[in-house]
Amino acid sequence: TPRVFSGIQPSGNLHLGNYLGALKRFADSQTAGIQSIFCMVDMHAITVWQDPEALRRQTRELTAGFIASGVDPEKSILFNQSQVAAHAELAWIFNCVARMGWMKRMTQWKDKAGKNQENASLGLFAYPALMAADILVYHATHVPVGEDQKQHLELTRDIAIKFNNDFGVDFFPITEPVIEGTATRVMSLRDGTKKMSKSDPSDMSRINLTDDADAIAQKIRKAKTDPEPLPESVEGLAERPEARNLVNIYAAIADLSVEQVIAEHGGQQFGTFKPALADLAVAKLEPISSEMKRLTADPAQIDTILRNGSERAREIAAPIMEKTYEIVGMVR
């Protein structure tokens, strides 16, 4: 049976990349009959330093972001990772299945640890094994993510295959990454070759879900572009990363194809296209941002949602974890 899992780190402000690449797609993908499990991966977040109070606040804010984006906590399971111990338990077993060499090849590890690998946390290095556990502890079959997570999902498949081979079982499913749509890689507004990211020091590089209308309009107006008007055909975007990014963003927000956006706006100067994009973005994001504010005003209610979700998640994970221990040879 198909089962969807995905997670987001409560490590800072949610941005348009998280929304279009993840949250919006999660909301759109909630289909009757397919169980979706969405996780605030707080244990992933602490692989780099998090202030404890900020982590709690960000976890609640992220939960509010899911709900405000249209993820229904009744239909889907919404919870935070640390409340379901099976994630950490399975991650340990996967630490013993995965190889050092696999981990060393991960580009996120290389990017985040940088030149100072000796000083990075062991958790940051082992991050992809915990991610594999997040997915496989539910026997999830489909994982909607942005393009940046593709390599980690390949590693998840490698871990499942090696576990199954090592123990001669057909136990963990080989997960399918779901990387679809026009916004699987939203780029920085300041540099069309870098992805939009929480950790970019420039706030002008990203649109935060908490930005007000003025801030959104200003960031789009100041977004880096080349001096040419928009091309008349999609092929004309090939060598123009900044123009392509704005068109992709427009398409994703409006639920249009890139062809449709070009058919409508091709030939326009950015002086015309940017205000149209800003209006569209404000119309989409403002209700989300005000709903997030409303929800975060009642942290107790969010905590209840996370507690209930965690309970449902634990029920699914428990038999899979038990079976895993049995396969590995642990006395129960």
Ligand code: AQP
């Ligand atoms: N720029 C993006 N475009 C499309 N999708 C994106 N995602 C992240 N950035 C983009 C997707 O959002 C989900 C959550 O990812 P995460 O919690 O791992 O967040 P992240 O990758 O840590 O977010 P940042 O902003 O990139 O943080 P830093 O700067 O810390 O690395 C995932 O599905 C991801 O693909």
